[in-house]
Amino acid sequence: MPAPSRRTVVRTAAWSVPAVAVTAAAPARAASASPTITVVTSRGTQSDGVGALVLSLDPAPTSTPVPSATYDDTGATSGAFTPAGTSGTAALYTLEFSTTTTPTPTTITATVTVPGYGVTSASITMGLAGSLDATFADPLLNSSVLGIAATPAGSLLTAGTFFSAGSPARSQRRVARVTSGGALDTTLADPGLDSSANTAVPQADGKVVIGGIFTVVGGQSLNVLARLNADGTVDPSFAAPQPNGFVSAVTLLADGRMLVAGDFTTVHGTPRKKLCRLNADGTLDTSFADPGLDAVTLSVALQPDGKVLAGGASTKAGPSGAARAKLARFNADGTLDSSFADPGLDGSVNSIVVQSDGKIVVGGSFLTAGTSARARLARFNTDGTLDTSFADPGLDRNVLGIALQPDGKILAAGAFANAQGVARGRLARFDADGSLDRTFGDPALQGNAQKLLLGPGGTVYVGGLFTKVGRTSTPRSRLARIHL
Known part of the structure; x- marks a missing residue:
């Protein structure tokens, strides 16, 4: 029996990404029967409305992937996607994001797709560290x-x-x-x-x-x-x-x-x-x-x-x-x-x-x-x-x-x-x-x-x-x- 074509393999993969889209955008990667994408950690801060997710791609791609992300906050957009090291056979990447929504939401859910690896999502807590404690009033001191x-x-x-x-x-x-x-x-x-x-x-x-x-x-x-x-x-x-x-x-x-x-x-x-x-x-x-x-x-x-x-x-x-x-x-x-x-x-x-x-x-x-x-x-x-x-x-x-x-x-x-x-x-x-x-x-x-x-x-x-x-x-x- 002849070996299945790449298009056939993609269509029958468990993560069900459309064949043409994946074939065009997927990064080269080491051979693996089950490529995975997971969120290792995430952070976010309310004071400036910025955050980041660290993603694990296993096995490591041999060329730079191009992710796409959606957010449940309409003011959120993606920023830089940069290498963040390795962990075993996986490569780690940091995906930064920011939001223009004010006040900053206390949580933002991100859904990230990396062609060839699938989809993952995470709810990011936008921490208070660095933000104003509004329970302390303005003392109205008129100089330094x-x-x-x-x-x-x-x-x-x-x-x-x-x-x-x-x-x-x-x-x-x-x-x-x-x-x-x-x-x-x-x-x-x-x-x-x-x-x-x-x-x-x-x-x-x-x-x-x-x-x-x-x-x-x-x-x-x-x-x-x-x-x-x-x-x-x-x-x-x-x-x-x-x-x-x-x-x-x-x-x-x-x-x-x-x-x-x-x-x-x-x-x-x-x-x-x-x-x-x-x-x-x-x-x-x-x-x-x-x-x-x-x-x-x-x-x-x-x-x-x-x-x-x-x-x-x-x-x-x-x-x-x-x-x-x-x-x-x-x-x-x-x-x-x-x-x-x-x-x-x-x-x-x-x-x-x-x-x-x-x-x-x-x-x-x-x-x-x-x-x-x-x-x-x-x-x-x-x-x-x-x-x-x-x-x-x-x-x-x-x-x-x-x-x-x-x-x-x-x-x-x-x-x-x-x-x-x-x-x-x-x-x-x-x-x-x-x-x-x-x-x-x-x-x-x-x-x-x-x-x-x-x-x-x-x-x-x-x-x-x-x-x-x-x-x-x-x-x-x-x-x-x-x-x-």
């Missing part, structure tokens, strides 16, 4: 937020350049407290700062340490660093440290003392270059040595062992001017930790977080670390050497703030619009290896994001200069809560 901190009572303290907040608008000069629902907390009086606050840090007793470039607080002459009572009035028991340059960051220690960073060279008239430690009453802690940094310190992080990481624009540290390009580590007494290598960054460090394994993640304006490309986000080993297992994040503009999730994923906020060639408007999430987490959609913040603070129930607070969020341009004046 530069600092965010959580109070023991669950509200938020914000610091910045704003001078009014809430509806109706109320005078709230540079420091405000916001409820967990986004409303202005009017029990905090207008502190009356005459210029910007870069940070506002709550103490366990409800008092608030503030730092910035201000010179007046509540009608009193207080230069760049002060403490407020829980009601927003000036705390007279806090000695005026009078740094001779602005304060950029304050970190409270468990014993009530505090690390203060900025652009000063003296505190209480005593030399302390860009970093000092104060006692709980505001007096200088003289047991913490002058760190000898030669340029502004913008961020500070405390390690569990008491050592202090300082990031900024400095290139030298310590009494002998040891090379430390933008990041240095100090012992608990303020002396330079010589066991921490010069990281060799070529741009400033704006934010630092320490992982549970001791590795250090920094964000800033740098493009390289030593001889390695690291565009604005990098991770270092505990000895200061570059962690080469963390990929170049490929951010196109500066990182201003970072936060670490409990699962090890890293959030970065800043002025960027793209990460690793993918649109990410001022906020992006990276996996532990530095690759972009595509399950976190583009939040499309319309204006820079400056600071991040992990919030309740899988959310993150974002503060900055933005006024709108998401592709629907929902108003959010300088403070928003985003789903993770």
Whole structure:
């Protein structure tokens, strides 16, 4: 009996694709009695209305297939179809799609046909990660937020350049407290700062340490660093440290003392270059040595062992001017930790977080670390050497703030619009290896994001200069809560 023709084989195949159509479009593939197409995984995000399916074609085709897809959402269309590796005898491909439907559907069903392999379908959950949490109201801050901190009572303290907040608008000069629902907390009086606050840090007793470039607080002459009572009035028991340059960051220690960073060279008239430690009453802690940094310190992080990481624009540290390009580590007494290598960054460090394994993640304006490309986000080993297992994040503009999730994923906020060639408007999430987490959609913040603070129930607070969020341009004046 003669062998059946190709047309005959196609017509009797179990997947019943019309013979002429399949013969014309089917890709060449390795011999197999039962070619299959299956969906390996899928993802989608509501914030930007994009998603993807990973398809397995078994056996692997020997030429590029041309799929077709239909969706139960009329606004959805297919995008790129690209190789995604292999699995055994199968080839994997990623089919991207996007939708113009607003609001984005919570699920989208895709039906995909690949000639010669058949038909498969999947219901893709369009995840909330990266989208606005609408239950947090617009606080109506009229200018930028530069600092965010959580109070023991669950509200938020914000610091910045704003001078009014809430509806109706109320005078709230540079420091405000916001409820967990986004409303202005009017029990905090207008502190009356005459210029910007870069940070506002709550103490366990409800008092608030503030730092910035201000010179007046509540009608009193207080230069760049002060403490407020829980009601927003000036705390007279806090000695005026009078740094001779602005304060950029304050970190409270468990014993009530505090690390203060900025652009000063003296505190209480005593030399302390860009970093000092104060006692709980505001007096200088003289047991913490002058760190000898030669340029502004913008961020500070405390390690569990008491050592202090300082990031900024400095290139030298310590009494002998040891090379430390933008990041240095100090012992608990303020002396330079010589066991921490010069990281060799070529741009400033704006934010630092320490992982549970001791590795250090920094964000800033740098493009390289030593001889390695690291565009604005990098991770270092505990000895200061570059962690080469963390990929170049490929951010196109500066990182201003970072936060670490409990699962090890890293959030970065800043002025960027793209990460690793993918649109990410001022906020992006990276996996532990530095690759972009595509399950976190583009939040499309319309204006820079400056600071991040992990919030309740899988959310993150974002503060900055933005006024709108998401592709629907929902108003959010300088403070928003985003789903993770």
